Amino acid sequence: MSLIELSDVTRTVLIPDSDPLTILDGVNLGVEPGERVSVVGRSGSGKSTLLNLLGMLDLPTTGELCFEGESVPDMKSGRRDRVRGGNVGFIFQQFNLLDGRTALENVTMPLLYARGPRFWGRERIAADMLDRVGLGHRLTALPGSLSGGEQQRVAIARALVRQPKLILADEPTGALDVETGQSVMTLLDDIVREENAALVTITHDPAIAARSDRHFRLDRGVLTLADDIVAVS
Numbered sequence: 230m231s232l233i234e235l236s237d238v239t240r241t242v243l244i245p246d247s248d249p250l251t252i253l254d255g256v257n258l259g260v261e262p263g264e265r266v267s268v269v270g271r272s273g274s275g276k277s278t279l280l281n282l283l284g285m286l287d288l289p290t291t292g293e294l295c296f297e298g299e300s301v302p303d304m305k306s307g308r309r310d311r312v313r314g315g316n317v318g319f320i321f322q323q324f325n326l327l328d329g330r331t332a333l334e335n336v337t338m339p340l341l342y343a344r345g346p347r348f349w350g351r352e353r354i355a356a357d358m359l360d361r362v363g364l365g366h367r368l369t370a371l372p373g374s375l376s377g378g379e380q381q382r383v384a385i386a387r388a389l390v391r392q393p394k395l396i397l398a399d400e401p402t403g404a405l406d407v408e409t410g411q412s413v414m415t416l417l418d419d420i421v422r423e424e425n426a427a428l429v430t431i432t433h434d435p436a437i438a439a440r441s442d443r444h445f446r447l448d449r450g451v452l453t454l455a456d457d458i459v460a461v462s
């Protein structure tokens with residue numbers, strides 16, 4: 230069973246005084262546990278819309294979306310929020326850290342929704358996670374005092390601290406120079422592998438896309454295999 234699966238998914242939006250706009254058109258994609266998938270596509274091709282569906286933030290207009298075999302549109306919204314919170318980690322181009330909070334506070338935050346030992350031990354768990362991304366010595370640093378690469382490491386720690394089964398990374402290297410971007414992706418790959426999480430990376434950059442196990446291209450809402458992107462070992 231796929232971890233998350235879109236079957237013949239269409240997403241359209243209604244535009245006042247105009248025909249409906251089709252943003253995703255007949256998309257089929259199954260992501261397996263522990264698998265790394267990349268999606269490349271030009272600006273406006275529908276990448277963020279696809280990511281929002283995979284993250285169960287939006288629902289398909291037609292077609293099916295299942296998480297671990299369960300229909301996402303059939304979930305009540307409270308359950309959908311719990312399934313998302315417990316299973317999906319997000320990483321964004323602009324890091325999206327809370328400015329006034331330390332690195333440790335940023336990474337602790339998702340554990341405020343945990344229960345039992347993970348709630349009571351949240352600061353130690355978050356500190357361990359920051360240590361794993363090489364920032365054990367910057368626990369009290371505010372995001373503004375960290376470099377872009379360090380901020381993205383904090384964001385990776387925050388995305389992974391609840392041990393999600395699925396990580397969704399939207400242009401994770403878009404705000405970093407090439408070398409920093411590659412080192413951040415190496416770190417992300419290593420942790421994702423250790424945790425046996427699935428990783429879906431949306432990127433403009435073929436070198437970043439090539440790191441994944443399977444590669445797709447999105448063009449005007451149509452998703453196809455991108456065989457010209459060659460995996461690097």
Ligand SMILES: Nc1ncnc2c1ncn2[C@@H]1O[C@H](COP(=O)(O)OP(=O)(O)OP(=O)(O)O)[C@@H](O)[C@H]1O
Pocket residue numbers: 242250252270271272273274275276277278279
């Ligand atoms: N709610 C909406 N209403 C109208 N148009 C929308 C809406 N959401 C998305 N679009 C349009 O659908 C297309 C795809 O949007 P989307 O944000 O998914 O693209 P993208 O590939 O992520 O682009 P970028 O790389 O620039 O972020 C764009 O042309 C966008 O303007």
